[in-house]
Amino acid sequence: MHHAHIDKFAYQDSPVHRLDSRVKFIVVLVFTAMVVSLPRTSVSILACYAVGPFALLVWAKIPLRFAFKQILLVSPFVLVLALSCPLYDRTPATVAFGPFSWRLTLGWMRCFTILGKFTVTMSALIALVSTTRFNDLLAGLQRLGLPKVLVIQLGFLYRYIFVLIDRAHHILQARQGRKLRSLGFKAELRIAAAMLGSLFVRSIDTAEHINIAMQARAFDGKWRTLSRLQIRAADYIFALAAALFMAGLYLLVKPVLQ
């Protein structure tokens, strides 16, 4: 079985894919901080911010439909938060974008800002994850100072989440194959608990086998990896272009901040 949704496009080849993971990560981090720190009244400026991540997605040949689908997938929580804003803040306000202006309430403005910030930051994150292999991202994070133990944990999580999903799927299939009628809530709950228990025991079993596999290859408790990351001229050019773009955005938003 293949589970490719998380890193579906990360193995493609494009100039963005070839950029160093550390450079991409830092750019996305700084960009996200800039978006998050935008005042709630600068909703219209968000449109300019969106240019960056979407340009990256297009340049990397990541289908925008995929990006929007991913954004929608994680949007329910933010949607509830954003749509509750107009209910408790009805102060009148005006939004202007060039020659156009709209009258609405501060609650709606906050709602649009939350949704806009969410969309822009998520698209930046999707651009990062879709153009960077997870292991390169981990190697980059390690080089940037993330504790090694956390990098190892994330590496194992990424490696075995697919195995776990497969196993859970097989257990559910086995259950479905023998489920001829509903047994009632209590009995179903008991069966679900047994299935979870089986998954847990098998996970422990796998962990023991991995431990053997590691020791069999001379593992002595010290984690050693070989980093193949290398910053090239293209990375410097990208970092410079991103810095100029973000400086431009800052100049755009500066009057609002004052």
Add this chain to the structure above:
Amino acid sequence: MAKAIEIENFSYAYPDGTVALDKINLSLEHGRKLALIGPNGAGKSTLLLAMAGFVKGTGRVVVDGLEINRKNLKKIRARLCSCLENPDDQLFMPTLFDDIAFGPLNMGLTPEEVKARVGDALQTVGLTEMVDKAPHHLSAGQKRAAAIATVLSMAPKIITLDEPDGSLDPRNRNNLLKLLASLPQTLIIATCNMNFAAALADRAVLVDKGRIIADGDAKEIMSDSKLMTEHGLEVPGTIR
């Protein structure tokens, strides 16, 4: 020259008291291809684990002249490498490169040596193009080959393989046979597949209920239909 494996009176029981291995005596020269055959639950996998020092019982296990004990374990792991039954247990790193480099890095090789070892191992198993792939992107046959590459990169003298042909289709099984037959190392293969064992091994050891029942020429043992049937096995089609 020291023997690849020497086991004297080795016994092991599970914590619940069930005897897994009972007075095992086995001696194997370097360069041989040994098939450990036997029904499910016979003790084949436990015997492989004992050879790598993962199971501590009574008796003596010597690997390439080094007796298994705490002091020798690191040296032994560089000489005898185990390939587990499930490739998903063997391939635990995010990419194939990291997985194959794991052993050589732990052996203290330089980055250049590690890269060369990874390249050679991948070339041997025919997965050079897959170097940056994540294991979950590989097929069952590729995973099996990759698992073997993880031990080849350590350049061990002895390789143990637990059910290496499990869940492989005939084409992948034949590819694996060719690969294993081409390896110069001493191979110890635990398998229930008699055709696979007959095609590869020059010596067979039949294990059942934790004891060695027969030990000798692979074809001779596997063609004894009475012996094979008594222990839940079958005469391979290639010998019949």
